Amino acid sequence: MQLPLFPLNLYLLPGGISKLRIFEPRYVRLVKLAMASDDGFGLCMEVNDNICHFGTRVIITDFDQMPDGFLGITIRAMDKFVINHQWQEEDGLRFAQTSVLPNWTPTEIKYIDRDLSQGLQMLFDEYPEHAAYYPQPDFEDMAWVCQRWLEILPLGTEQKQWFMSRNDHRAALSFLHSIIDEELKDK
Template sequence: MQLPLFPLQLYLLPGGISKLRIFEPRYTRLVKLAMASGEGFGLCMKDGETLCHFGTRAIITDFEQLPDGLLGITVKGVEKYVINKHWQEEDALRFGDVTPLSNWSPTEIKFVDRDISSSLKALFEEYPEHAANYPMPDYNDMTWVCQRWLELLPLETNQKQWFMSRSDHRAALSFLHSVIDDQLKKNQ
């Protein structure tokens, strides 16, 4: 699959939703291509000037003209991918030949994992502007919960890439237990 690429430090996983401001001509072109193809575009992170291997294919779910006259788009992560090769065109828009990766399967929450889910719910209640992106949150799907936590936590790029390379949510869940369980113990 060939996708136009949007290098950002935004970490968006499947099911994740974010709003972007488009102001460069090359990214206006990316939006047009993504809308015309119906396949969306590839969000990818950079490590310095180097594109990272893993990214998320995103589709545009809404757009608007912002008060400052710029284009605002709402995007939703669809699936992870790995970049096989990439290139840059004359207008500096990047493209990539990518291979889609399987999404993590939805997983029913277990009793032992309830604190991770309830902590995310509390965080969304504290920050309603972020929660507004998710009118139908799925706090009972551990995969969904893990992905939203990974998007929010201040992780290094290499850590984010490592989690993206995993075939399921278990490594993320283990990591979240260490972070959240420790925080809950400190607060007691």
């Protein structure tokens, strides 16, 4: 699949939702291209002006004119991809030929994992502005819970890319348990 790319230090996994402020002409063009097709665009992180190997295809679910005159868009992450080939056009907009990676399979929460789900619920209660992005949260799906945790934790780009490359949520679950278990020991 060919996608226009939006390099941004924002980490979204499938099901993730965020808002963006669009003002550069090349990204206004990206929005027009994304709205003209069902494919959306690729959200990619960068390291030293180099686009990372893995990204997330997002679609625009809403848009509005902001008070400052810029365009505001709401995006929803659909699936992960790997970049096979990329190029840049004259206006600076980047494109890539991508291959879709499998989304993590929804998985029912086990008793031993309930603390991760409950912790995310508490975080959503504490930050209602973030929770507002998710009017129907799925705290019973371990894959969904892991993805939301990974989006908000302060992880390095390499770590985020590694988790994005995984075919399921098991590595994320193990990682999150190590953090939560360590936090509980310190209390």
